[in-house]
Amino acid sequence: MTSARSSQGQGPLYRLYIGRLRRQLAPATVPGHVAMMIDGNRRWARQLGYRTAAEGHRAGAAKMREFLGWCDDVGVKVVSLYLLSLDNLRKREPQELSDLIEIIAELADSLSRVGDWRVQHVGRREALPDELARVLADAQERTKDHRGLHVNLAVGYGGRGEIVDAVRSIIQQHDERGGTLEELAASLTPEQIGEHLYTGGQPDPDLVIRTSGEQRLSDFLLWQSAHSEFYFVEALGPDLREVDFLRAIRDYADRDRRFGG
Template sequence: MTNLTAGPVPQHVAIIMDGNGRWAKARGLPRTMGHRKGVEAVRETVRTAASAGIQYLTLYAFSSENWRRPESEVTDLMGLLKMFIRRDLAELHKENVRIRIIGDKVQLRSDLLPLLLEAEETTRGNTGITLVIAFNYGSRDEITRAVQRLASDVANGLLAPHQITAEHLSATLDTQGIPDPDLVIRTSGEERLSNFLLWQSAYSELMFLPDFWPDFSRETFLKALESYACRDRRFGGVDETTRAVGSV
């Protein structure tokens, strides 16, 4: 375990890994070099999260909108994902990491899906940190698919409309069985969620960092966790120990 500032460690951290292209551009390098450097940051982040006692780490690897990028860049990203799985799967498995994939798998290319399913199946019995990879993922699409499944249950007489609850919807999302993120981090200075875990992040702490993703180091991550430990999470309620007279 690492030495963290006294306070709670988040059970689940989700990260929007942003800024690979701008990192490369600032150095006069092709965007592909930024993505390659970003893979190194992924490896370091997984190790840091595990050593800090985080139980779930979700990484926004490829959004359903990223297919709109230039074909050469998409091809390189797909190649990096394949390389990451082939090179790192054995080590992750050895380190007791469990891998979960969220996103629309139906629309995935045939050469990618078997690799992703293999990563999930190989590590299914592991009991260490769960690494959730959001690939071909978009939160609006995820919620739409969940609503369609619930509507199908209603149409087939398995569920009445008035019986549908927030818990029903949560259990139908890609993240079924995964706790909502305590902390959502976005790198590169952008301050938006960009269609990432919109339902699940209703009460998450948000943190927007100026660092481009390839510069996201162990030290940066630990400072973010220290900052999180100082926050007061009330989930819509109040902390009676600090509530001032007349406050709301």
């Protein structure tokens, strides 16, 4: 696990450094699937004196659009963004939650209109307000045939709940085939559970990035990240820079992945 501290700077020297970092990346060493936990939006808004957390969430959403472009530019194939957890739905103040839902809906709709990107909702649709669920479903349907960057939007998501839903799906499928519990117990495998996750059919994340210096998973992709690499950035979500991202990719490329060994 590695931490990186963000510093400001967007001048000519910064751009030269960005170019140097890009040249150091070999396509074969770029992670295929990057998961991003954007954190610190509320702290960012408080530090800048904004009256509500909504300004931080809007800035965070704008940063995620940039982030996806960075990923696409270096050849990442799949990106998973953690936008709204099941815990958030239960614990956030009503006004903040209402603002956040509106911002996520706007983000999902805009991403579904970017080039050939494919948008997929991962999470419990029934836990979401009807309008947000509709926007996510429309974005997914609109882009279902796209072959570009695959963007998972984790909204109304919880890792433990996802595993429970996967097991329920396996049991239901097995029951519909007329199988016994003994047969199910004997045949159940990790691969089978993986196929029934919200991300079934996708590669597991190679790299998980979290902003704001926090070093915890927060119920995100618990099953899929069993062998992922982690990279923690000190910058608050809206302050994330391309150089922070490229350093994370470079750091990942330099690691000797052991996959549990």
